[in-house]
Amino acid sequence: MRMNDLMGDLEPGIPGWDDALLPHRRERRFPGRRMQRGDFLPRLAQSLLAPVPTFRRIGLEKHGLGALLFWLSLSNLAFFVAWAIRLYLVPLPHVLHAFQIPVGVLVVGALVGRYFFVGWFALAMCALMHILGGRGRNRSCFVALLWADLVTAPISLALALLALAFHYLSYISPVFSADWFTLPLYWLGLVSIVYYGAMALAGVHKMPPGRVLLVMSLVTLAGLGLGLYLLLKLN
Secondary structure, X not given: OOHHHHHOOOOOOOOOHHHHHOHHHOHHHOOOOOOOHHHHHHHHXXXXXXHHHHHXXXXXXXXXXXXXXXXXXXXXXXXXXXXHHHHHHOOOOHHHHHHOOOHHHHHHHHHHHHXXXXXXXXXXXXXXXXXXXXXXXXXXXXXXXXHHHHHOHHHHHHHHHHHHHHHHHOOOOXXXXXXXXXXXXXXXXXXXXXXXXXXXXXXXXXXXXXXXXXXXXXXXXXXXXXXXXXXXXXX
């Protein structure tokens, strides 16, 4: 498999930032086109700075199965490294001790189970958006959500490394180990996933971002409540 098949290839001559910021003027040009190899990192930056139009563009482009698996594999690897740092190199805040898991569970969950979870969650959210009046195609929605998952990967890694830095700084000052100081680093990663996932859905389905963000937040809170309930039952 060529690297271009993984990264995708976009025909030369297509402007980058103009199309990302004003996709409604060029939407008909994107289907069937892909990113060039050199567009990968710039497109990540565009997604962080102008999420709604960039995710709309990503959804309209044609990306093969190899590209989608490549994105998801990168995201899974970043997820594994970030949570390995949080769980095994940095002491967990006291309120999160119930979430301590064996390393084997993290490996299987991050590198294997996450493929199925992210895929099915994306399909479920796309179906929900159609029920709420979304007009985007299912394939575009699915592609945009996978890209959003990848966009949040560097944020999760950066927060994990910041938590590690605070751990070493706690030897200098105890304030760096206080729960109120370290706990936000765990929640900000989840907030970024919810936010960029909602922006992806809003871009593809052409819905108000605030409304989609509210729906995504409610779904996430329901999922967290169910997960915590099951975890307490198992313990």
